[in-house]
Amino acid sequence: MTFGFKRAEIIGALINTTTLIILGIYLIYAAVEKYFNPQPIDGWIVVWIATIALAIDSITAWLTYQAGAKNNLNLRAAFIHNLSDAFASVVVIVAGSLIILYQWYVVDLLATILISVYVVYHGIILAKQSIRILMQAVPVDIDIDKICKDIESMENVEKVRHIHVWQLDDSEVYLETSVNLKTMEQFQDLKPIKDLLAAQYGIHHSTIEVVVGNTLQMENCFELE
Known part of the structure; x- marks a missing residue:
């Protein structure tokens, strides 16, 4: 597992x-089936169990959010x-209260469908x-055409070919491409390209194949600080 x-x-x-x-989907099916084959509903049991569940779910949701739900x-x-x-919950x-107060059993169906759709x-x-991510699609916030134009606008860069951009997980972005240079002048230093990728696109892991005339070279850079 490299x-x-x-x-x-x-x-x-x-x-x-x-x-x-x-x-x-199953809950929607069960709610509809239950509506056409009604069973007695004890509103108090519904309310008490839902109240306990609300307390537990609220705590676990807060803990999960604090653990890093924004970035993972x-x-x-x-x-x-x-x-x-x-x-x-x-x-x-609310549904249990309406059942207790007004015997509106239809709210059980509506509540289940509302929750299920959500x-x-x-x-x-x-x-x-x-x-x-699993299919290695281009991240939605990255424009490959713009990357190509930005690199091609740099000195000594003639053409960007065979570019691939994908995510390893929900935070790390990788890039590989072939770059045609006009001369050997800047072959030893691809730092400007890598700085551009890091600063503008958050891409810190790249593999760049360099072509100068008929000469093919390869530079690998998996950790660019």
Whole structure:
């Protein structure tokens, strides 16, 4: 594993979000089925269990957020999971209260569908992000055409070819490309190109193939401070 196990987090996030989507779809099915085959609902049990769940889910959501949900896709998936559970508990408390006060049993169906749609929506968003990383797609905030133009505008650079940009995980971006130089003048120093990639695009890991005339050279740089 020359890249380490950083992709394991992305696989975990995809499994987590896929589970959320499947669970959300199943809950919609179960709610509709229950509506057409109604069962007695004890509003007080619903409210008390939902209140306990709300307290637990709120704490775990806060802990997950503090652990780094902003910058980690797997933690973000777990945070959305916990947040959706907390949101579900609030909706269930409201539904249980309406059942106790007014015997509005239909709110059980509406509450379940509302929660499930919310879960499926966020699950699909996170699943798409995970799949893009696993499929080595270009990060959504990076424009390859602009990278090429920026590099080609530099002195002695003639053409950028065969460029690939992908994410190793949700934070590290890699690049490999072939650069045609006009002369050997700057062959020994590709630092300006690497500084450009790091400063403007946050790309600190790059492999650059250099072509000067008919001469092919290779420079590898996996750690650029």
